[in-house]
Amino acid sequence: MSADLPGHTAQLLHQCQGLILDIGPGTGEVLSRFDASKITAIYGAEPTADLHEGLRKNAEKTGLGQKYHVLRCGGEPESLYPALHKAGVLNPEAAAATFDEICCIRVLCGVPEPAKTIRGLYALLKPGGRLVVCEHVVNPWKTEGRFVARALQWVYSVMGWPFFMGGCELQRDTEDYLRRGGVWKRVSLGYVEPETTIPFIVGELIKTDDY
Incomplete structure (x- = not known):
């Protein structure tokens, strides 16, 4: 499942270039989608930490090798910022617009404070930088989704989905969090399989040049 990417996620990852922040990569099953030369x-x-060995091995196998640096931290600012500072990437005094691209692939469903996390990631993007996302979200039943699928999301959540799936939230409106998480020059997000119980939003958000 980790290697199977919905919609045009693989194409978005292949376009990534420059200095990149990869949030929640697990064992790096999707690293083969990047073009190491870029x-x-x-x-x-x-x-x-138990996933780090597999992550490093996949980085080697996919040609990233010394380019991939593993950090033991989450995506939330209080965890991420100190780790980036320790790695020599970030000034300890304040978040700096550092990264050309930030990738969130099936990770924002599980962060404890999504709004805060996304604002923190936005601050790390350079002006004109790109946030690439592939996230499963609350079913858009009022527009292009289905009421039955939305109802099942509620049922599964009540039955303990977040508990059994490591904090994963089926009913999170991640698209709204993303749109309100910063000042974007362009937002290009679309649903993949919106009629199902686990629909995804896939796309990119480009930070305005003025921030």
């Missing part, structure tokens, strides 16, 4: 360096924020 990348200066990638910093992977992965809080689960």
Whole structure:
């Protein structure tokens, strides 16, 4: 499932270039989607230390090798910022617009404070930088989704989905959090399989040049 990417996620990852922040990469099953020749360096924020060995091995296998730097931290500012400072990427005094691209692939469903996390990531993007997302979200039943699928999301959540799935939230309106998380020059997000119980939004958000 980790390697299977909905919609045009693979194409978005292949376009990534420059200095990249990879949030919640797990064991790096999607690293093969990047084009190593376009990348200066990638910093992977992965809080689960048991996954780091697999992450490093996949970085080697996909040609990223010394370009991929594993950080033991989450995506929330209080965890991410100190780790980036320790790695010599970030000034300890304040968040700096540092990264050309930030990738969030099936990770924002599980962060404790999504609004705060997204604002923190926005601050790390350079002006004109790109946030690439592939996230499962609350079913858009009022527009292009289905009421039955939305109802099932509620049922599964009540039955303990977040508990059994490591804090994953089925009913999170991540698109709204993303749109309100910063000042964007362009937002290009679309639903993949909106009629299902686990629909995704896939796309990119480009930070305005003025921030």
